[in-house]
Amino acid sequence: xxxxxxxxxxxxxxxxxxxxxxxxxDGMPNVTSLSQVQYVDGExxxxxxxxxxxxxxxxxxxxTVRVSVIHPRTAAQYRLTLRYLRTETEGPLFEAMKAKLxxxxxxxxxxxxxxxxxxxxxxxxxxxxxxxxPLPPPxxxxxxxxxxxxxARLAAAPDLETLLTAxxxxxxxxxxxxxxxxxxxxxxxxxxxxLASRGYETxxxxxxxxxxxxVIGVCASMGVPVRIGHATSEYAYGRTVRxxxxxxxxxxxxxxxxxxxxxxxxxxxxxxxxxxxxxxxxVIHVESPQDLRFSYDDEDALMVLxxxxxxxxxxxxxxxETPEEPAAELRPSGVPAECGGDRPLQVRxxxxxxxxxxxxxYLIKGVAGSIFWALVxxxxxxxxxxxxxxxxxxxxxxxxxxxxDNLEARxxxxxxxxxxxxxxxxxxxxxxxxxxxxVGRALELVDVPAS
Amino acid sequence: MSxxxxxxxxxxxxxxxxxxxxxxxxxxxPDNLASMSRACGCRFSRDRRKLTIFLSRIQAAELLRxxxxxxxxxxxxxxxxxxxxxxxxxxxxxxxALGRGDASRLQAYVESFVRSTESxxxxxxxxRALFSNPPGAGEPEHWAAVTFTPTCAFSQTPGIAAxxxxxxxx
Numbered sequence: 336x337x338x339x340x341x342x343x344x345x346x347x348x349x350x351x352x353x354x355x356x357x358x359x360x361d362g363m364p365n366v367t368s369l370s371q372v373q374y375v376d377g378e379x380x381x382x383x384x385x386x387x388x389x390x391x392x393x394x395x396x397x398x399t400v401r402v403s404v405i406h407p408r409t410a411a412q413y414r415l416t417l418r419y420l421r422t423e424t425e426g427p428l429f430e431a432m433k434a435k436l437x438x439x440x441x442x443x444x445x446x447x448x449x450x451x452x453x454x455x456x457x458x459x460x461x462x463x464x465x466x467x468x469p470l471p472p473p474x475x476x477x478x479x480x481x482x483x484x485x486x487a488r489l490a491a492a493p494d495l496e497t498l499l500t501a502x503x504x505x506x507x508x509x510x511x512x513x514x515x516x517x518x519x520x521x522x523x524x525x526x527x528x529x530l531a532s533r534g535y536e537t538x539x540x541x542x543x544x545x546x547x548x549x550v551i552g553v554c555a556s557m558g559v560p561v562r563i564g565h566a567t568s569e570y571a572y573g574r575t576v577r578x579x580x581x582x583x584x585x586x587x588x589x590x591x592x593x594x595x596x597x598x599x600x601x602x603x604x605x606x607x608x609x610x611x612x613x614x615x616x617x618v619i620h621v622e623s624p625q626d627l628r629f630s631y632d633d634e635d636a637l638m639v640l641x642x643x644x645x646x647x648x649x650x651x652x653x654x655x656e657t658p659e660e661p662a663a664e665l666r667p668s669g670v671p672a673e674c675g676g677d678r679p680l681q682v683r684x685x686x687x688x689x690x691x692x693x694x695x696x697y698l699i700k701g702v703a704g705s706i707f708w709a710l711v712x713x714x715x716x717x718x719x720x721x722x723x724x725x726x727x728x729x730x731x732x733x734x735x736x737x738x739x740d741n742l743e744a745r746x747x748x749x750x751x752x753x754x755x756x757x758x759x760x761x762x763x764x765x766x767x768x769x770x771x772x773x774v775g776r777a778l779e780l781v782d783v784p785a786s
Numbered sequence: 787m788s789x790x791x792x793x794x795x796x797x798x799x800x801x802x803x804x805x806x807x808x809x810x811x812x813x814x815x816p817d818n819l820a821s822m823s824r825a826c827g828c829r830f831s832r833d834r835r836k837l838t839i840f841l842s843r844i845q846a847a848e849l850l851r852x853x854x855x856x857x858x859x860x861x862x863x864x865x866x867x868x869x870x871x872x873x874x875x876x877x878x879x880x881x882x883a884l885g886r887g888d889a890s891r892l893q894a895y896v897e898s899f900v901r902s903t904e905s906x907x908x909x910x911x912x913x914r915a916l917f918s919n920p921p922g923a924g925e926p927e928h929w930a931a932v933t934f935t936p937t938c939a940f941s942q943t944p945g946i947a948a949x950x951x952x953x954x955x956x
Contacts, residue, residue: 351908356812356820356860363875364820364860366812367942401812401820410915412845414822444869465823466844468918470911 338462340377343404343413344631347372347380348564349439350407355382357393357400365389370439370449372404373432374631375456380417381428383436384453394419394455403465411469417457424453427559434553434561434570442565442626481509482636489643494764495651495743496750499531502619502644507533510633512621516596517609517644518544519617519744520555521701527555527618528701530748532596539596540751541699551620554606558615560634562605564627570604592697603628607637611645616741619644651743674759674775682760682778684708687785689734693758703749705733708782710772711760715780724768746770794939795834799872803828803863806895806902809839811932812860813852813879821849825861826917826929827895829888837861837874838933840884840892842919850930853879859934862942866903871942876934889926 353369367390371383398419405412423429433451440449485505492498506512516532525546529539547556550570554561601622609617683692689704709732713719750762759775809825823846825839859879864871896917900910
């Protein structure tokens with residue numbers, strides 16, 4: 336029976352190191368352990384190239400090699416015959432392997448020594464099961480059932496707000512993943528902002544992370560799932576965020592106003608891109624204090640969910656087909672009762688970065704800040720309370736970076752920040768693409784022009 | 787006992803090889819394709835000039851054929867906890883039946899590997915399964931002893947020094 340590479344993926348998680356055997360052109364064999372064998376597709380694997388050593392010289396001179404891998408739960412051994420094809424030194428595969436290797440290196444006490452120089456892509460020519468007496472395989476995890484459950488929740492979501500809750504519910508209940516977040520890409524700002532999270536002390540909605548940094552940033556910039564099985568400071572948040580702020584040269588003040596949610600030192604992390612027609616919209620990020628918590632199968636399942644989420648996001652972004660649909664019944668205003676003071680609420684807007692402060696407390700900046708400023712101005716000058724997405728999209732005061740920017744996501748972000756701050760101004764959805772601004776106190780607007 | 791021709795076979799190295807170390811072997815097959823297998827223990831000859839490793843005749847069938855036909859061999863021995871590794875190579879490898887005392891060495895090796903990997907989180911059952919022949923092939927005749935004269939030895943501990951010959955390397 337031919338063994339399919341997909342069925343061996345658990346052997347490639349690095350729980351038991353693999354071994355590679357090569358032959359020099361003069362016939363002298365060489366054998367050494369391998370840090371990483373990465374599944375690429377049903378016919379290819381990539382080996383981590385870390386040192387220019389004998390193995391490397393042999394591979395380049397005599398490209399047909401042998402690799403043995405061991406199943407971490409049954410001890411079943413497999414020997415793969417591989418043919419070296421090429422080395423990738425940048426791009427999605429390289430970055431995904433680099434991140435994974437950082438976790439392996441740190442776990443093995445080899446941080447700073449294991450460094451990925453390249454991803455050596457090999458074609459799998461043959462797979463042989465080594466005869467032995469392996470342990471019985473553990474019961475399967477039934478991830479397809481979990482996927483179906485989570486997918487059904489997503490399909491029922493009528494809007495982005497519900498979709499986000501359904502995503503986190505599905506991950507928690509069907510996949511038992513308890514630390515989760517959804518981030519959206521801000522193309523112009525080359526950063527991602529947190530739109531929803533679950534399993535942290537504070538939600539971190541509105542917190543930002545630069546594109547290309549950490550597990551999340553690499554996932555978004557490369558459009559590739561990134562999965563790490565062991566704690567590594569190289570991809571830890573705290574450092575990423577600090578370094579990011581320095582790199583971008585921004586006043587770190589605002590960037591750290593909303594701390595990014597995250598476990599202090601997660602053992603396992605996985606970020607999968609939310610991608611539609613080749614365009615990255617955002618990232619689903621999950622983490623766990625447990626080593627090797629997320630498998631290739633989890634990665635597959637989350638990729639499928641992310642594809643469904645991406646399509647739903649595009650759908651919510653499209654203008655409604657029936658613009659005259661009757662307004663939904665107004666829900667009671669979410670404005671807190673203690674808002675009824677005489678003193679007006681001061682809304683301060685800094686034009687330089689569209690940051691908004693409510694009575695001196697930071698609320699939001701960027702596109703969401705410019706939206707809020709336009710809403711409150713119209714409210715104060717024209718006593719308007721109802722708005723729709725279509726007019727906002729055309730409003731020159733709102734600096735939507737480009738057409739692909741997700742306005743709906745900015746509105747959800749703004750709405751969530753207002754609710755979390757228990758602000759005296761709230762946004763209430765009144766129908767598809769429409770909402771009401773509920774204002775519990777008089778507003779005093781202060782605009783600080785850009786210097 | 788004379789160690790004159792192999793000054794790098796030190797007491798430290800000998801005791802290292804007798805601990806719970808991981809042993810992998812490669813040989814040269816037809817068309818310069820390497821064959822490989824995991825070994826189940828090893829011993830030095832009394833004069834420390836020859837190294838013998840133990841291999842399952844069932845799991846290492848291809849490699850044993852290649853060794854018998856070609857004689858060239860590479861063996862990497864590493865400590866799973868520290869990654870300290872050595873690679874030995876030779877050109878005169880030959881295949882024989884287990885010698886006296888080898889069957890118990892084989893058993894002792896598995897138990898010592900169980901001990902050295904248990905603290906790393908591997909279950910004893912998993913490690914014993916790793917060194918098990920298929921059911922019905924547990925007798926000494928199902929194992930082979932491969933002996934060779936190491937003609938060179940390299941440190942293979944990951945890092946800058948990987949691949950450097952051991953001091954006094956012939």
